[in-house]
Amino acid sequence: MNTKEHLIVYVDDERPNRIVFEQSFGNRFNVRALPSAAAALELLRNETAAALITDQRMPDMSGHELLVKVKQLYPEMIRVVITAYSDLDPILAAVNEGLVARYIIKPWDRAEVEQILLWSLEAFSLGRQKSALQLRLMQTERLVTLGSMAAAVLHDLHQPLTNLTVNVERLGEVGKSLEKVQQLMDAAGAALTKKDRTTLQELVTELPELARDLLTSCTVMTNMTVGLKQFLKAEPTAEPSGVDPVPIIQYAIGVCRETAVRARGRISYEGPPAMAKLHIGSTELTQVLINVVANGAQALLARNKSGGRVVVTAVEAEGGVLITIDDNGPGMSAEVLRKVGTPFFSTRPEGTGLGVAQCRRLVEGAGGTFVINSVEGQGTQVTFTIPKVASPRG
Template sequence: MPGPTPPIDTGPLVLYVDDERPNRVVFEASFASRFRVRTAADGHEALAILASEPVAVLLTDQRMPMMSGDDLLRRVKKDHPEVVRVVITAYADIEPILAAINEGLVARYIVKPWVRDELEQLLRWAIAAWQFSRDSAALQHRLLETERLATLGSIVGSVVHDLNQPVVSMLMNCDRLAYLARAVPIVARLAEGAALSPRDREHVGDLVAELGEIVGEVTQSANHMRGMTADLHQFLRGGQRQHAAAAEPVPVIRHAIGVCQDVAVRALSFLRYDGPDALPAVRMSATELTQVLINVVTNGAQAVGDRAGGDGGVVVSATVDGGAVRFEVSDTGGGIAPEVLERIGTPFFTTKRTGTGLGIAQCQRLVGKAGGAFRIASEPGRGTTVTFTVPVRPDA
């Protein structure tokens, strides 16, 4: 009978950090014959190992007493940036993972309880990434960026999947609400002849005046969400959605402004559309055009809001320019410094505490896909103008 396979004692080192001893024992039993492995019970012990010998891959639990996984990762990112960092987490912890990925703390994550084959594959990838890094730091950077996007993609996949059901339920309720709203004129007539207190009369008056419009807006938003989840679903399955890409710009602009108004009204003294009442249809779906406009208008509104004591706002305008429609979103916010402007549109680049830094990257992708151009011009201290073009549909 051959004895158990001896542990490997040469090659790149994998450091596994977990406060629970049984997990460390299982890890060693699973991988010590395949990789050179060391384990640590807490962040301090891990840092001592990192200081004493080169480590290729750090695999750490996120929730640990003494030093949390994130604190450890932050120290390792700073003092040993070449180490490929992976976090182990419970599925429910999706927000901390996103935060860790966005902060560049980890390249990958693995969900507990891990499956051995999956984790082995991940470790092989991480070691390959570390080996690359010795050959080319720039290459490793690119590799990790790609990996971060792929990781984000897999998270998005599960979110999109779970989002579909509430969106469908919302749309069904919107249909029902639209049907119920048809009774509004009857309510108005009944209220006229009824003995109502002034307060009740005002209440019914508001209902009559607003219900139809609100139902319309909520339906449009729910349709927008369904369009986005459908696009994403298709994208994640590896194809482009085949929709007849044709948006009527003006209703989309009005809808996007309506959506942002609800969110941003307190920060702005104006948010309006300056432009013709009709424009030719463009070669982009309404879902995507809405997405681009909401992102750009939201950025403008946030910039205005960040500027203390201002009475500024955002103006959206649109004109026909050759074979395209040119959209312009101007804000009176603080503007963008040249060194920031250079980096905008790089996925995950953000200057905001709660930003993901994916907004402009997404806009550039969608406009580029439609064959248009996307440009940001800014005067620090005065404001920013985002301009993008989308080709007109040939038959429009």
């Protein structure tokens, strides 16, 4: 491919950025760096370009407005945005409107941008042939972008999460000295008012429990980030050694209990106190259960009257365990049921719409099946199976 055949337009209001861009890519590509959206539109009136790379934030016209214009005027041009991942909302909006093909996440890496420029030229040529291949290419690229955003978020999560874990561990340590407080309280007798005694008693009993729960949450989050990092690197993860689902079910119920209580409902587990070891990582199973149980608890909130319940059952079935999460929330219309599990589909204002998609991926990755049944006005039932670990031959 002749990489200088077509023009690539780069828009950034900061001069140092333009200089770096031209110096980095001017040798290999036919690039033109411009300071504003207006300058870009002016140039495009006279010249054809294969791709537009624009910064998101600019004084005269936002990157978004420029993209909308360019999409209208020159639909064949490949549009790429440079942005900080913290601008996630406009990014997702642009994905949905089909405004851009790719994002470059700041701070960018030279080799990565070079690949994107090569890709843009290729996509532009394919686009001129109006091939279905281009469409597929665009879709794949969207997922690649999401992957690099996830990697950036993960990277920035590491520090605060480590800090949180250390502090929670410390809190647990402090909790141990509460035995002493208990002894002092016992010795104080009538010197303590009833009210002070109640306050101190709460501290002594609740703090160690809180610290324990917080630490479990920290561990789950840390394992999740490790798991996601491995997934993004596509490194094979270790073969799971097998987990008993019951403690994980109970943990997920604990995490979601507050939501159910707010909805004046309850969550319970019905099943044996221990089960066969399942062929799935404990972090993965925790993610699945928290997502599905949380959806059930959130459905109780939507139901908006007391008497709501989420029941989790587990039974051993042929070769594995069958787990069911049943709720008597509002259920789903046929339309919603059809769309559930499509990434970013959500009917909740604060939902990301990644929960079910993730559950399905994890369950199927473990060799299980994942099914949702729902009747509008009655409730929803999620059923999934996870195979048992193969028992060693004896």
